[in-house]
Every structure is written in structure tokens, then in C-alpha cells.
Amino acid sequence: MFAVLKTGGKQYKVQAGDVLRVEKLAANAGDTVQFNDILMVGSTLGSPFVSGAAVQAEVLDQIKADKVITYVKRRRKHSSQRTRGHRQQMTLLRVTEVLGEGGDKTGVKAAIGARTGGAAYAAEQTDAAPKKAAPKKAAKAEAAPAEGDAKxxxxxxxxxxxxxxxxxxxxxxxxxxxxxxxxxxxxxxxxxxxxxxxxxxxxxxxxxxxxxxxxxxxxxxxxxxxxxxxxxxxxx
Structure with a gap:
């Protein structure tokens, strides 16, 4: 039985035993994750998702995609080619099971996209920073100076x-x-x-x-x- 799942803004048609690369997930190698956003299972089409359906997969590794080749066109000059330094972070998975129903009761960790780059670091620092207690209100507010007191x-x-x-x-x-x-x-x-x-x-x-x-x-x-x-x- 096959299923169509959604993750990282993309859709994948999978069945048990398939190995695929998806946008980086917050999981370690060896973890089992579950995709709950299932658009289709067999002949059952979701609206937009199939209720109770799920796809479970084992995390094989955290990898990086190939470097992107960029072509730059210049007027009256030869086009040039260069290799960009960015490599998209990906997660390598092996699909272990496709569930047509009961996916909401398995208790398997849901697959969640990982934050990457500077934004992730800033967010993690914000999350890790201890929250400061709000200052206590003064028992008596300082008396505001009268208009005539101003120099x-x-x-x-x-x-x-x-x-x-x-x-x-x-x-x-x-x-x-x-x-x-x-x-x-x-x-x-x-x-x-x-x-x-x-x-x-x-x-x-x-x-x-x-x-x-x-x-x-x-x-x-x-x-x-x-x-x-x-x-x-x-x-x-």
C-alpha cells in the first residue's frame, strides 16, 4: 500500500521499504518518526488529510544535499558558472510502515522540521535564556511633581x-x-x-x-x- 505524505512543503509518494531524503527533521539517527499529514492512502483521498492515517519511518542519517550550480548571464560577455557554498541540510529516511488508520494512537514521535541557520541559533538562545521575573510594583508611586514645581x-x-x-x-x-x-x-x-x-x-x-x-x-x-x-x- 502506498501513501502520499507532506513534509517540508513538499509531497512524497512512498511505500514500506522506500528510502527518501526530506527537509531536515529534528531527530537523530536511529529514531523512529511518524508523518501525520497524509494526503492519500491507497485509493482514499484526504480533504486535505486522511483522518487517522500515518507513515512511520526510521531516521538513517542527517546529510547535506549537493552544492547548487548557478549560471550567471552577462550582456555582451560569456556566461559564467560557479558553485555556490550553500548545501541544504536533509534527513535520510527509510519508510517502515504505512498506516491507513490508527496513526493517531501509536504514540510515535511526530516528524517535526528542524530550525537551521542563524535564525535557529537566535531562537535557541532565546529559548534557553532564563526568563526574568517582572519587577514588583512599588508599594507607593512616587508623587508626580506639580506644574508649579518645574523650574x-x-x-x-x-x-x-x-x-x-x-x-x-x-x-x-x-x-x-x-x-x-x-x-x-x-x-x-x-x-x-x-x-x-x-x-x-x-x-x-x-x-x-x-x-x-x-x-x-x-x-x-x-x-x-x-x-x-x-x-x-x-x-x-
Whole structure:
């Protein structure tokens, strides 16, 4: 009686006494393994597998396949041939028995593919590494600092206003780098006029950077120089 089994992503038609090579299995020479993914036994076709069917085999050896010959074609040059260094790891088996039923009750070790290469080593190291116990939760959580406890950055400018002066606010969008959203944010922080920005010193710039989350943008885009020129042009 023959059977069609599936292992390593391939299908094999086998019967008792056959010797075949399959993708490497996690087993040693002399072990008996059992394939449970049976697609067909005799005239019985599975959907996708035949229930209760199995193929048992003895592991003869762990071997390597032949090296792969690769042909490289080059335009306007002769093709070349070279032998690749990779050799696929295989398992050599001898089929001992084909079971049409009762395979799920034999208790024989199931054939499982072995992990190979760097991924296997990394996985084995992960499996072997002792698991660290999760840190115990502290009995009392540290009190979060109050908003007022945070040390302020820089110095708050003394020329911030609650509202624009008579005549209305300057068009701060004339400063390169200031768009409608930034202009609105500046208004919310009491900045309405060019001369306010032009008068800021280093510590005041640091304060406004922190308040507006600009991260050095004021210096980088030279707002102070631009504001001075715009304020001077407004007076003229």
C-alpha cells in the first residue's frame, strides 16, 4: 500500500521499504518518526488529510544535499558558472510502515522540521535564556511633581501684552517662518507687535522657545533681526 505524505512543503509518494531524503527533521539517527499529514492512502483521498492515517519511518542519517550550480548571464560577455557554498541540510529516511488508520494512537514521535541557520541559533538562545521575573510594583508611586514645581526656562519677557495696542496687531506673518498658526500661538502668549520680538534678549528667547515649543527656531530663523527691520520700516 502506498501513501502520499507532506513534509517540508513538499509531497512524497512512498511505500514500506522506500528510502527518501526530506527537509531536515529534528531527530537523530536511529529514531523512529511518524508523518501525520497524509494526503492519500491507497485509493482514499484526504480533504486535505486522511483522518487517522500515518507513515512511520526510521531516521538513517542527517546529510547535506549537493552544492547548487548557478549560471550567471552577462550582456555582451560569456556566461559564467560557479558553485555556490550553500548545501541544504536533509534527513535520510527509510519508510517502515504505512498506516491507513490508527496513526493517531501509536504514540510515535511526530516528524517535526528542524530550525537551521542563524535564525535557529537566535531562537535557541532565546529559548534557553532564563526568563526574568517582572519587577514588583512599588508599594507607593512616587508623587508626580506639580506644574508649579518645574523650574522655568529662561526669563519671561516683560513686554508681553494682554491685548494689541491701539491701531491693532502687526502682521507677524511677515516674519519668515511665522505662519497663521504660529501667529495665533504668539497672540495667545501676549505677542502682537514687531517691537516686542525685537526687544527680546537671550534668556527671553529661551523662555519663548520653551513656551511655544520652537526648539531654537527663533535664533535659527533670526526673528529678532527681521522684527527690528519690520519695526523700523513701520516707523518710517
Amino acid at each position: 522655568p526656562v529662561g526669563t519671561r519677557p516683560g513686554n508681553l501684552l494682554d491685548a494689541p495696542r491701539e491701531g491693532g496687531a502687526d502682521d507677524l506673518k511677515l516674519i519668515s517662518g511665522v505662519g497663521p498658526k504660529l501667529e495665533e500661538l504668539l497672540h495667545q502668549n501676549g505677542v502682537y507687535h514687531f517691537d516686542q520680538i525685537a526687544a527680546w534678549k537671550k534668556k527671553e528667547i529661551e523662555y519663548m522657545d520653551d513656551q511655544l515649543s520652537f526648539s531654537g527656531r527663533i535664533d535659527r530663523e533670526d526673528w529678532i533681526k527681521q522684527a527690528k527691520e519690520l519695526a523700523k520700516g513701520k516707523k518710517d
